[in-house]
Amino acid sequence: MDKVLQKYNNDLKARPMAEMLSDPGRFDSFSCRLGGLLMDYSRVHIDEAAKTALLERVHTRGVLKARDRLFAGDAVNLTEKRPALHMLLRGNCVEQAQRPKDAERALQSVKDMLDVAGALHEGRLSGERPAAVTDIIHIGIGGSLLGTQLIHEALGSRAGSVPRLHFLGSVDAHAREALLPSLDPRTTIMVAASKSFTTGDTLLHARHVRDWLAQSLDDAEVARRLFAVTGADQKAVAFGIPAENVFYLPDWVGGRYSLWSAVSLSAAASMGPKAFKGLLAGAADMDRHFLEAEPADNMPILMGLIGVWHRNVCGFGSWAVFPYDSRLRLLHSHLQQVIMESNGKAVTTDGSPCDHATSPVVFGESGTEAQHSVFQALHQGTDVVPVNFVGVIRPSHGDTEAHSELLANMLAQATALACGRSSSETLEQMKSDGVSGAEDLLPHRVFHGNRPSEVLMLDELTPENLGRLLALYEHKVFVESALWDINAFDQWGVELGKQLAPEVQSGLAGEAVDLPGLSGLLGYIRARS
Numbered sequence: 139m140d141k142v143l144q145k146y147n148n149d150l151k152a153r154p155m156a157e158m159l160s161d162p163g164r165f166d167s168f169s170c171r172l173g174g175l176l177m178d179y180s181r182v183h184i185d186e187a188a189k190t191a192l193l194e195r196v197h198t199r200g201v202l203k204a205r206d207r208l209f210a211g212d213a214v215n216l217t218e219k220r221p222a223l224h225m226l227l228r229g230n231c232v233e234q235a236q237r238p239k240d241a242e243r244a245l246q247s248v249k250d251m252l253d254v255a256g257a258l259h260e261g262r263l264s265g266e267r268p269a270a271v272t273d274i275i276h277i278g279i280g281g282s283l284l285g286t287q288l289i290h291e292a293l294g295s296r297a298g299s300v301p302r303l304h305f306l307g308s309v310d311a312h313a314r315e316a317l318l319p320s321l322d323p324r325t326t327i328m329v330a331a332s333k334s335f336t337t338g339d340t341l342l343h344a345r346h347v348r349d350w351l352a353q354s355l356d357d358a359e360v361a362r363r364l365f366a367v368t369g370a371d372q373k374a375v376a377f378g379i380p381a382e383n384v385f386y387l388p389d390w391v392g393g394r395y396s397l398w399s400a401v402s403l404s405a406a407a408s409m410g411p412k413a414f415k416g417l418l419a420g421a422a423d424m425d426r427h428f429l430e431a432e433p434a435d436n437m438p439i440l441m442g443l444i445g446v447w448h449r450n451v452c453g454f455g456s457w458a459v460f461p462y463d464s465r466l467r468l469l470h471s472h473l474q475q476v477i478m479e480s481n482g483k484a485v486t487t488d489g490s491p492c493d494h495a496t497s498p499v500v501f502g503e504s505g506t507e508a509q510h511s512v513f514q515a516l517h518q519g520t521d522v523v524p525v526n527f528v529g530v531i532r533p534s535h536g537d538t539e540a541h542s543e544l545l546a547n548m549l550a551q552a553t554a555l556a557c558g559r560s561s562s563e564t565l566e567q568m569k570s571d572g573v574s575g576a577e578d579l580l581p582h583r584v585f586h587g588n589r590p591s592e593v594l595m596l597d598e599l600t601p602e603n604l605g606r607l608l609a610l611y612e613h614k615v616f617v618e619s620a621l622w623d624i625n626a627f628d629q630w631g632v633e634l635g636k637q638l639a640p641e642v643q644s645g646l647a648g649e650a651v652d653l654p655g656l657s658g659l660l661g662y663i664r665a666r667s
């Protein structure tokens with residue numbers, strides 16, 4: 139892609155990461171901090187010269203101009219002619235004059251949502267007639283679920299406390315049928331989150347949950363237990379949700395960026411409005427940092443440059459994230475959508491084919507589970523996978539032994555990936571362990587190292603630090619999209635399958651359909667249904 143960067147990469151191959159990491163000043167030069175969030179990128183296989191060359195791309199590829207257009211409310215989502223202003227929901231970084239017409243309505247909707255969430259957090263519905271709430275069924279899919287579920291798991295109510303949250307996403311009814319019999323309709327509410335209010339999975343579950351409530355309650359009681367967050371309020375009202383229970387989601391907030399909006403009603407009910415506001419404040423802090431910090435100290439810019447280094451210069455096709463904190467176990471699900479739906483594009487902003495690779499394939503798992511499932515391939519597989527480790531310094535429990543073991547594992551993995559273990563060290567180790575046939579085993583037991591990772595350390599898993607972390611990833615994705623000249627805010631690739639599904643459904647029901655290659659499989663399924 140870039141001959142100059144390629145040359146740096148080739149030259150760096152002669153300098154093992156282990157050697158670079160032995161420089162005592164490396165941590166200071168290859169890390170940066172914002173509040174209680176540290177990013178250590180010393181295990182990325184670059185040196186000062188390569189970093190400087192990468193930073194030059196910020197100017198030559200117009201990253202700062204793209205960032206300024208984003209915050210100015212320009213229609214950066216070109217194919218849908220919309221701005222992408224989710225940052226407006228969490229702070230004051232967008233000038234009054236540049237705000238969309240419905241900005242006040244969207245902000246008011248978050249305030250109203252927080253009022254309802256405050257009452258729910260205390261186990262009741264707001265309003266004059268008291269009604270206890272023990273359980274919330276959040277229905278939504280993709281961006282209308284993943285972020286909310288992540289922040290609830292990270293910051294929300296713990297086992298034994300109410301309200302309890304339950305999530306229904308995929309149209310698969312097994313989850314719903316397992317859930318409803320365990321709930322009391324008199325103390326359960328439903329939140330249907332759907333920007334379009336047309337998504338089949340969400341509407342099907344919502345109809346069933348509404349009907350389940352109606353089996354036990356009169357119409358007025360059902361209605362007050364139904365909530366929606368949507369950009370299509372008329373559709374939600376037509377569904378039977380009272381207008382006062384419908385929260386507005388503007389079209390300038392993309393689904394995968396909507397966790398900052400009223401979409402997070404159920405999570406805000408679980409963690410409480412104060413914590414949700416802390417999350418917004420942390421994200422706003424990252425927005426300011428992205429806008430104001432010099433590129434060389436700017437976390438999203440550095441992270442985006444590293445992403446492009448790995449994807450386009452080194453040619454690595456995947457990327458993995460491993461949070462060493464079970465409260466963040468859903469981080470990879472959320473980031474999969476944020477990264478792959480945003481940057482999984484093959485044409486540039488003017489519609490011409492990209493001559494460079496874009497989004498990597500993203501996966502993840504919580505540590506240390508991942509060590510016992512996928513890390514074999516990361517250490518010794520044929521493909522190099524750049525990794526993000528996410529750790530928390532001070533846990534919210536008192537088991538210091540378990541926590542130090544957890545953190546030690548994370549740092550050990552980062553070190554093993556970077557430094558590996560040479561043939562001579564491996565042989566020596568095997569011999570001192572008395573391993574027979576050490577020479578024959580050697581190729582199987584060597585670690586070649588030079589496998590990159592970034593370590594993100596949170597002082598504590600506070601709402602503010604989580605807000606910073608999630609906004610960091612959003613902006614990293616934007617920086618990459620600017621470097622790749624692609625639109626990070628549309629998602630046309632999800633449409634075709636959705637359009638074909640109704641015809642396939644007719645085929646499953648036995649109707650003749652014109653779908654190449656499917657008749658054999660449809661017949662097989664029908665015969666066994």
Ligand code: F6P
Pocket residue numbers: 279280281282331332333334335336337340393394479629632
């Ligand atoms: O199918 C993709 C998608 O449009 C996502 O971008 C979005 O987050 C999800 O579906 C849900 O859409 P909605 O909120 O309109 O139900």
